[in-house]
Amino acid sequence: MKRDLFKGFAINAVDAKGRLSIPAGYRSTIEARSAVKEVTLSLRFEPNHIRAYDAYYNDFIYQQIERRFTPEQEVERAVALQREFSFVEPLPYDANGRIVLPAATREAAGIDRLACFLAFADYFEIWDPKALLASDRADPATIFHVRNLLKERGETI
Amino acid sequence: MKRDLFKGFAINAVDAKGRLSIPAGYRSTIEARSAVKEVTLSLRFEPNHIRAYDAYYNDFIYQQIERRFTPEQEVERAVALQREFSFVEPLPYDANGRIVLPAATREAAGIDRLACFLAFADYFEIWDPKALLASDRADPATIFHVRNLLKERGETI
């Protein structure tokens, strides 16, 4: 199992059926780390966005929880497991590298016709571009690159 | 994994397709350190230029972040990861040692038809030659060597 990391950013379109292409670079990371062509979505709040990762990282999360809590900390352990394993959505992507965004998750994240991908080495995030620009995540580099991607697509900011 | 370092300087041309040869000496450093024929670009501001490195240094950055933050410092860790992994561009180079400079990054760095490479042991930088000469980086040695490279190419400074 290779130690490849998620890198880079992109904006892709969400079509009428709710389909969204996972950037090719992310896909090759996913497929280098495990044979499973699938991403797992986990909705995060304030500011709302989607965290996403592959089978490799999912396994890593489990092992981390196992190590972090002692047998006495059963409640804390259960809370962590519930967050990381209950309210997540495993989505296989098709031959073209697309997933179908679940409507509720998509809506909660404020994603309309465009989705912005950000890499975080172990995992990546999916944002509504405007929500990202309006959030406290918007440092100068973020603003520069996201505005640029929107401009390249002919979107008026 | 050998402990080779980036050394030296060069000016290469950017062609009509935005392609740019990585200097052969840098390439052999990259390939001695990691087997991955790829450079990662990271746009830096004020003065605008490109920082570039290989998989080896990228991994080093990741390990440094891992060591610096505890599991409780998830937010701080995410900020660091976003800076180092989101707004970067991993670019494999072809059999001739060329990458394709992304238009937005190239433009922001002010790079037109020529790109100047400077080595910094662990990583290297890519500048527009004129922007470099005009910057606070322009010490006597820089001015001497960059002017020389431009003269050898028949460029009027």
Add this chain to the structure above:
DNA sequence: TGGGTTTCAATGGGAATTTATGGGATTGGA
């Protein structure tokens, strides 16, 4: 040491492939 030869790096152009995306057909479950 010097002249010829070979190798390699940098660059240009065109062909082939991949990516992102749209639309229709098919399946299967309620």
Add this chain to the structure above:
DNA sequence: TCCAATCCCATAAATTCCCATTGAAACCCA
């Protein structure tokens, strides 16, 4: 039987691959 989800195919643009050329540097051997 109808709706929704999935699969399959089409396409245009962008990207990557491949081959050719040039000029410079390294090599070699008398």
